Amino acid sequence: MDAIVFAEPLRVHLVWLAVAAAAACAFFEFRSADRLQRFVSATMQARLALRRTRLRRALQVALVFATLLAGVVGLMRPQTPGGTETIDRGVRADIMVVLDVSKSMLAEDAAPSRLARAKAEITEFIERVRDQRVGLVVFAGRASVVSPLTSDYGFFRLVLRDVGPASVTRGGTRIGDAVRKAVAAFGVNQGMPRIMLLITDGEDHDSYSLDAVADAVGAGVRIVTIGFGSEDGSEIVVTDPQTGARQPLVDGDGNLVRSRLDGDLLRRIALESEGIYVPAGTAALDIDSIVEAWVAPLVTDASARVVRRNPTEHYRWFALAALLTLIAAAWAGSGGAARPVRPGGP
Numbered sequence: 299m300d301a302i303v304f305a306e307p308l309r310v311h312l313v314w315l316a317v318a319a320a321a322a323c324a325f326f327e328f329r330s331a332d333r334l335q336r337f338v339s340a341t342m343q344a345r346l347a348l349r350r351t352r353l354r355r356a357l358q359v360a361l362v363f364a365t366l367l368a369g370v371v372g373l374m375r376p377q378t379p380g381g382t383e384t385i386d387r388g389v390r391a392d393i394m395v396v397l398d399v400s401k402s403m404l405a406e407d408a409a410p411s412r413l414a415r416a417k418a419e420i421t422e423f424i425e426r427v428r429d430q431r432v433g434l435v436v437f438a439g440r441a442s443v444v445s446p447l448t449s450d451y452g453f454f455r456l457v458l459r460d461v462g463p464a465s466v467t468r469g470g471t472r473i474g475d476a477v478r479k480a481v482a483a484f485g486v487n488q489g490m491p492r493i494m495l496l497i498t499d500g501e502d503h504d505s506y507s508l509d510a511v512a513d514a515v516g517a518g519v520r521i522v523t524i525g526f527g528s529e530d531g532s533e534i535v536v537t538d539p540q541t542g543a544r545q546p547l548v549d550g551d552g553n554l555v556r557s558r559l560d561g562d563l564l565r566r567i568a569l570e571s572e573g574i575y576v577p578a579g580t581a582a583l584d585i586d587s588i589v590e591a592w593v594a595p596l597v598t599d600a601s602a603r604v605v606r607r608n609p610t611e612h613y614r615w616f617a618l619a620a621l622l623t624l625i626a627a628a629w630a631g632s633g634g635a636a637r638p639v640r641p642g643g644p
Contacts, residue, residue, distance in 0.1 A: 302612070303377055303378075304374040304375060306374050309370065309374045310370070313367065315366075316363065316367055316369075317363075319362075320362055320363035320366060323362050323363075324356075327359060354630055358631045361624075361627035361630055366620075368616045368619040368620035371613075372613040372614075372617045372620065375611060375613050377610060378609065378610050378612065379609060380608045380609045391490060391491040391493050392432075392433075392447055392490050392491070392493070393427060393431070393432045393493045394480045394484060394492070394493070394494050394519075395420055395423075395495045395497065396435045396441075396477065396480045396494055396495065396496045396497065397416060397434065397435070397458075397461065397497050397498075398413075398416075398437060398438070398497060399413060399436045399463055400437075400439070400463065400469065400501075401438075401463050401469060402471060402499050403416070403463075403499060405499070405527055407527055407528040408527060408578070412499060416524075416526055417458055417459070419497075419578075420495075422585045423495070423588070425451075426585055426589045427589060431448060432445075432448065432451070433445050433447040433480075434454060434458060436461045436466060437466060437475060437476035437479070438463065438468060438471060438472075439466065439471070439472055440468045441475045441480075442466055443479060443480075443483045444457050444461060445457045446483060447483070447485070471501045473496070473498060473500075473563075473567075474508075474510035475510070477507065477511060477513075477567075478510045480514075481494075481510075481513055481514050484517065484519065487517060491518075491520075492519045492520070493573075494522070495522050495524065496522065496523045496524065497526065498523075498524075498525065498526070499525065499527040499560070500525050500527075500560030500564045502563060508566065511567050511570045511571050512570070515572075519571065520573040521568055522575075522588070523565070523573065525559050525575070525576070525578060526559065526578050527558065527559040576588060
């Protein structure tokens, strides 16, 4: 027979309350009987009130105590080992999406543009990693947290839809600043695996990005870098929001600005953080492959299957016993006496 254990063993101290309650019940029960015998004769007691023997009174007190005792044992939750259940906890992690919204992301080598393609891929990505907290940092010449870590995917998608080059006030591309801002946005490390999804074309303007990556590693963050764009470079076309006119972006000297994917930098960032580099280039991403082959292994400890034992609870039997003994106590308190006789009656 399986050994019985108690899920709440400290509740055994409620027994003292049960003993005190039973003692008080016995005291008042026998005290009332003694007072009645002191002032009323046995003949008059038979006429005026129900009389119970001392044995029946003692039985009633014992049954009340048994009721309380069964209730205490039930509250202690007696259990025996039950069956086991295998639970797949799935991928569990805090994921911070760090999105480049600089003007170089407007290049159209990844149709319709690098930025539009990246936003579409991010939307699909969060659909594959349900039950996670996700956040969003956008950056160009400076970085900004536009969505803290949240499990409200509707809010996340709403914020993501509206981000663009106008979301930051300074032009350029400073990856290091974005990484530092994202690490700060994770907050205090509570043991949850942390993943940073860095999506950019890799161009960096002296932001000491590898130093920032070292800080991320120290905070327990692994970085998955996704590079959009062509390594051969592409012209940047800017659309006037007022007129809809499209024209190529030029620098201060009137030269066409070309942006190319810097895969070497993104590869080093991933290597330094023990993450993964995904060269998206100008093609569509295989999001399922990224989640299953790259993101999931980064959180192996949290996504492992766990075996949980489901104990069999037995408190119901003690609750039933308490109910039955309570009924028996009520019976002992009301039965077994002579029927009262009215004064002057037969």
